[in-house]
Amino acid sequence: MLIADCGSTWTKILETATGEVEIISTRELVRRGDLFFEVATGHSGKNRCGIYRNELIALAQGSLALVGDEDFSVVDVGGRDVKFIRFAGRKVKKLDWNLACGSSTGATIELLGNYYEVDFDGLPPSGRWINVTCGVFGMEKVLEHVSTGTPPEEAVAMFLHGMVRNVFDFSGRPEHLYLSGGFCENECFLKTMEKYCGVTPLGRTVPLEGLKDDI
Amino acid sequence: MSMTGNQGKLIGYFGFPRRRLLGEVRECFGTGLPLVDLDVAAGAPDSGLLPRATCRIISNIVDNAAQLGGRLAAVVAAVGEDKCDRGRHAAWILKGMGLEVFESRFPEDEFEDRPLVWSTGRGRLPHRVDRIMETIVDPSPPADPPAACEPTHGFWGVPPNDFRLLELFPETTHIYGWIRCVEAGRPSDLDLECMVDDSIPTVFFHQSFCAKQDLAHNLAEKYGGIAVDCHQEINDSILAKVEAFIRLS
Numbered sequence: 492m493l494i495a496d497c498g499s500t501w502t503k504i505l506e507t508a509t510g511e512v513e514i515i516s517t518r519e520l521v522r523r524g525d526l527f528f529e530v531a532t533g534h535s536g537k538n539r540c541g542i543y544r545n546e547l548i549a550l551a552q553g554s555l556a557l558v559g560d561e562d563f564s565v566v567d568v569g570g571r572d573v574k575f576i577r578f579a580g581r582k583v584k585k586l587d588w589n590l591a592c593g594s595s596t597g598a599t600i601e602l603l604g605n606y607y608e609v610d611f612d613g614l615p616p617s618g619r620w621i622n623v624t625c626g627v628f629g630m631e632k633v634l635e636h637v638s639t640g641t642p643p644e645e646a647v648a649m650f651l652h653g654m655v656r657n658v659f660d661f662s663g664r665p666e667h668l669y670l671s672g673g674f675c676e677n678e679c680f681l682k683t684m685e686k687y688c689g690v691t692p693l694g695r696t697v698p699l700e701g702l703k704d705d706i
Numbered sequence: 707m708s709m710t711g712n713q714g715k716l717i718g719y720f721g722f723p724r725r726r727l728l729g730e731v732r733e734c735f736g737t738g739l740p741l742v743d744l745d746v747a748a749g750a751p752d753s754g755l756l757p758r759a760t761c762r763i764i765s766n767i768v769d770n771a772a773q774l775g776g777r778l779a780a781v782v783a784a785v786g787e788d789k790c791d792r793g794r795h796a797a798w799i800l801k802g803m804g805l806e807v808f809e810s811r812f813p814e815d816e817f818e819d820r821p822l823v824w825s826t827g828r829g830r831l832p833h834r835v836d837r838i839m840e841t842i843v844d845p846s847p848p849a850d851p852p853a854a855c856e857p858t859h860g861f862w863g864v865p866p867n868d869f870r871l872l873e874l875f876p877e878t879t880h881i882y883g884w885i886r887c888v889e890a891g892r893p894s895d896l897d898l899e900c901m902v903d904d905s906i907p908t909v910f911f912h913q914s915f916c917a918k919q920d921l922a923h924n925l926a927e928k929y930g931g932i933a934v935d936c937h938q939e940i941n942d943s944i945l946a947k948v949e950a951f952i953r954l955s
Contacts, residue, residue, distance in 0.1 A: 534943070547950030572943065576954075583954040585930050588947040 492706065495528040496549070496698040497536030500570035500598050501673060504528070505699045507706065512696055530705045532698050534571065542705055546698060547588055550671060551576050553701030557693055558669055566662045567671035567697065568654070568680075570598035575662045589661055595626030596654050597673065603633055603650060607643035614648055614679040616686070621646070623653035648679055655683045664688070671697040712736045712779045720744040720767045721784025721793055722842050722893035723810035728782050731808055735779040741843050744770045744781070747867050755799055761916045762867040762938050764792045771800050778805055786811030788893035790917055818891025820845065825881040825889050827852030832872040834881065835865050838889045845891065859952060860908030860931070861885075863922065867913060868940040874948050875909075882908065884918070904929050907955030909948055911935070 496503045502520045504513045517535050520526060531540035532549040554565040554576060561581055567574040573589040573596075604611060621636070623629035629650050636646040662668055667689035674680045675692035684690045717731060717739050732739065744767045753772035756765050771778060783797035788811070801807045820841075824834040829852040837848065857880035864884045866872065882902045887893050900921060902908050908929060910922035914937035926933040932951050936944055 537942070545946045545950045545953075547947065548953060551950075551954055585932075586951060586954060587932055588943070588950070590943045590947065 493528045494530045494699060494702045495536055497531055497533035498569055499534050503696055503699055530702045532702060544702055544705055547574055547586060549698035549701035550574055551583060552704050553697040556700045563669060564662055564665045565669040565671060566658055568597055568658055568674045569672050571595055573658060573661055596623055596629060599626030599630050600650060603647050607647060609644055609647050611677045611679050614644055616679055616683040617645055617648035617652050619649050620652035620656055621649045623650060623657055629653060651680050652683050659687045669693050712739060715779040716740050716742045716777050717780050718742050718744045718771060718778045719782040721789035722888055723782040723784050724812050724816060727808060727810050731780050731782050739779055759915060761792055761913050763913055764796050767796045768799055771805060780806045782808050782810055785809045788812040812893050820891045822889055823851045825886045826854055828855035828877050830877060831861060831875040831879050832869045835872060835885055838885055839865060841889060857903060857906050860902055860906050862902055862908055863911035866911060866936060867938060871940045902929055907931060909934055
């Protein structure tokens with residue numbers, strides 16, 4: 492049985508019989524009309540599944556499956572948006588979903604990284620930051636910095652730092668955050684976030700864990 | 707004021723104008739002339755008179771007025787604290803279009819204290835919001851009042867440009883914010899506007915590019931709700947966010 496989290500830029504697919512997870516670009520998913528899932532979540536999954544689940548609900552269920560704490564906060568930083576849930580006594584205390592302002596910052600950092608050929612694992616965090624109002628405004632700032640002499644790697648790290656500040660504020664400035672999504676694999680992002688709060692990466696498959704409840 | 711040759715015309719209004727002024731304009735231009743709420747999205751084409759990144763409700767006012775043009779005998783425009791600065795600017799633009807505009811500033815000494823029948827009743831949220839907005843023109847008690855109910859959820863804010871948002875809420879949702887102020891007959895009562903029930907999960911809605919976002923974000927943070935905004939049409943992400951909040955809270 493296939494279940495999937497079809498994000499805006501990356502699609503995570505779990506074969507429940509084997510536990511194998513395949514990650515493909517959503518660009519490829521869109522081209523492959525034959526892919527169909529028993530259960531799915533995410534922007535691009537709606538029209539290719541038997542059961543569709545709301546992303547925030549999948550994230551909440553997946554977080555509870557992976558984290559044993561009574562009280563905790565989890566934030567999912569995706570390509571297109573940021574989702575946040577705070578649990579108290581393992582009940583949802585607060586949640587939010589940043590859709591418009593701050594949108595597409597995840598996808599933008601990927602574009603910038605590819606364009607400037609940045610190795611995020613080797614990228615040192617920057618003490619400076621760019622005000623990343625949204626992906627487009629942030630990109631404009633990066634281009635401006637590069638054109639005025641800031642090395643591209645530094646400008647991209649500053650963009651990441653701006654993102655981290657947004658995520659930290661959006662999550663209510665907690666002492667500790669569980670992180671979900673592709674940025675769990677971005678060392679520069681993690682190191683930058685540690686300047687603000689403790690962070691535990693949960694990986695890219697948290698919503699998939701939540702979908703297991705629906706099987 | 708002129709009153710001749712108004713057959714087939716309309717009287718436009720926006721916001722919550724003073725009842726007395728609305729009555730006087732109707733008396734003058736014809737009590738039989740239908741009233742049209744210019745705030746509402748009615749499918750009017752873009753007049754091009756406002757920037758795209760502005761409040762959709764204000765754009766509705768200007769676009770609707772531009773489309774109706776000479777069919778509008780007069781416009782009664784809420785331009786005070788009960789509306790917003792952009793309402794005042796819209797009135798100025800409408801005057802520039804040659805329309806006869808009567809400005810309304812709802813004073814505190816005309817505040818009413820009407821019962822909150824629809825805000826605290828049980829029933830489909832879009833229907834109850836509609837009924838509240840109708841009280842601007844006809845404040846008489848409803849013949850079919852809903853049964854009062856204990857709230858399970860709250861909706862705070864203004865009538866959204868796209869009412870599909872309201873369809874998500876359970877029938878036991880109480881109404882707060884400016885809509886409640888309208889039902890109470892106190893459209894600029896900031897204390898009433900900011901009053902919510904802190905024991906229920908509440909969605910704080912504002913139109914994008916509206917100054918009420920300051921209240922929505924502050925109140926959402928204070929009471930553990932969520933602030934939601936929308937510019938034109940509601941999209942899947944906004945619906946999903948509200949759906950998750952209602953289900954998980």
